[in-house]
Amino acid sequence: MIKNAYMQTFLMFAMTLLIPSSFAQQVGAISFSGSGFYTIMAGKMLGGSHSNVQDYNCPCYISDYAQASVYTGTSRLQWKPDSKVGAQGSATYNDFSITAQAVVRGATGAANLEWLYGNYNLNNQISVQLGRKRLPMFYYSDVQDIGISLPWTHLPPSLYGWEAVNYNGINLRYQDRWSDWSATANLLAGDESINNSGYWKIYNGRQSQSSVKWSNIIGGDLTLSRDWLETRAVYIQSRTEENYGGLLWDSNPASPTYQTYVPQTGSIYPPSKQQIMGVSFNVDYQNWLLRSEFIQINHVGLTWRDHAQIIGVGYHYGKWQPMATWSEYWSTIITDGVIQPATPSYPILQPLISLTLKYDLTPTSDLKIQFDSLTDKSSPLNIPNYGNSRLLTLSFDSVF
Amino acid sequence: MVVNPKSGVSKLNKDDVIDIFMGRNRQLSPGISAVPLDLPATSAEREAFYLRLTGKSMSQITAYWARLHFTGRASPPALVLSQENAIQRVIDDRGALAYVSRSQITAQVKVVFELNEK
Numbered sequence: 001m002i003k004n005a006y007m008q009t010f011l012m013f014a015m016t017l018l019i020p021s022s023f024a025q026q027v028g029a030i031s032f033s034g035s036g037f038y039t040i041m042a043g044k045m046l047g048g049s050h051s052n053v054q055d056y057n058c059p060c061y062i063s064d065y066a067q068a069s070v071y072t073g074t075s076r077l078q079w080k081p082d083s084k085v086g087a088q089g090s091a092t093y094n095d096f097s098i099t100a101q102a103v104v105r106g107a108t109g110a111a112n113l114e115w116l117y118g119n120y121n122l123n124n125q126i127s128v129q130l131g132r133k134r135l136p137m138f139y140y141s142d143v144q145d146i147g148i149s150l151p152w153t154h155l156p157p158s159l160y161g162w163e164a165v166n167y168n169g170i171n172l173r174y175q176d177r178w179s180d181w182s183a184t185a186n187l188l189a190g191d192e193s194i195n196n197s198g199y200w201k202i203y204n205g206r207q208s209q210s211s212v213k214w215s216n217i218i219g220g221d222l223t224l225s226r227d228w229l230e231t232r233a234v235y236i237q238s239r240t241e242e243n244y245g246g247l248l249w250d251s252n253p254a255s256p257t258y259q260t261y262v263p264q265t266g267s268i269y270p271p272s273k274q275q276i277m278g279v280s281f282n283v284d285y286q287n288w289l290l291r292s293e294f295i296q297i298n299h300v301g302l303t304w305r306d307h308a309q310i311i312g313v314g315y316h317y318g319k320w321q322p323m324a325t326w327s328e329y330w331s332t333i334i335t336d337g338v339i340q341p342a343t344p345s346y347p348i349l350q351p352l353i354s355l356t357l358k359y360d361l362t363p364t365s366d367l368k369i370q371f372d373s374l375t376d377k378s379s380p381l382n383i384p385n386y387g388n389s390r391l392l393t394l395s396f397d398s399v400f
Numbered sequence: 401m402v403v404n405p406k407s408g409v410s411k412l413n414k415d416d417v418i419d420i421f422m423g424r425n426r427q428l429s430p431g432i433s434a435v436p437l438d439l440p441a442t443s444a445e446r447e448a449f450y451l452r453l454t455g456k457s458m459s460q461i462t463a464y465w466a467r468l469h470f471t472g473r474a475s476p477p478a479l480v481l482s483q484e485n486a487i488q489r490v491i492d493d494r495g496a497l498a499y500v501s502r503s504q505i506t507a508q509v510k511v512v513f514e515l516n517e518k
Contacts, residue, residue, distance in 0.1 A: 360459035
């Protein structure tokens, strides 16, 4: 991995300039194809709560928990948190294909293999995939890196913020028409291991180390679409283990090692069963669009429950698309299925308002500008408490 | 919308064409897979076709296909460089479908759907 931050950023942008157009080639009975996407995004913090949270200089806006993408309190434009370039290749032989997708992110400065799977079409309705895929927790999970597919500069982190985004396993996909409805269903099983998770770097410090394992993942989703309406329901469960990996930022003011990294091993939380349930309702009616999504995550045997939701309304006017989105994450203490009263550290409550203006530059590229304002209404002793933040982002998204 | 006379298809309705060109169905007739053809992204014919068929702009169509293509759910229509190339591909391939102007239609292809201006 290239260590110099400026060199990483330069190389990533240079790659976007060298990108060839998509290709398709037939060699005997095998067809090869390649394509890609990129997002160049600049962000500037406009304000928020000024303090140091762990080793982050805040105000801070966390745009992607899984990748530890954080805009910090510098006055400079920040390019690295959400800029990315990805390439995808596939080889197809009759009803069998292999697909691979790699993404280089400014946030990590490294290339990650996001997808690598084989697909076999059992018939015109059913196919089976085996390998590494995106975990479809949310409506936009599959395209979370494809900026041109999103109505925002970046996904609302209130909802799209979790520790695992991929899995290794098997997926059975069904697609057909049910009367006037188009139906797509997936059944999946697998597992996922993450070392030094971006998610836990946000909670435990930039240099913190962790080990996360989601095992026995099983679940499925069903998407129904008709004319201007698309609805989706998802359920996924897993056994979840989260462990410290060696280093932890000490956030305890009473500790003699306060605000330094200290050795730490053992469980972050006791192993538990996780249940993820979500629904989304999306409308594209004439020039109007509505995006809504709701999710609840239960941790069986533990003492809290997570919720998140987004509601966004936009209007497509020629090449322009203004959009307003309200989203919120909140977490409550729960005992025997009953939500408990507030404590000094709970609930966590973080509403976010996003205003976005999208402009279709060409048929394959767009420009977006977005203002985000997050108000942290969590109980004051919730740690780490990143507080309020206001961020302005400008993105250029394209596919090739 | 034109197809090969040996495709086994005599007529398509608007929903059939939407399903094939939007990747929801790639079965043209028993035993024959549909091979939809697209003109270049900058062509006026392509823009008019999708606008009349789906009511969506080219940018919206690109966003739609990015969602399907980069998740491996479906491949976008094959690209041809001109209406003449599209006609030739339909003549050569029993599964090919192409949208062309009426003036481009020849006796070697079969019209199965007409998309009129609103």
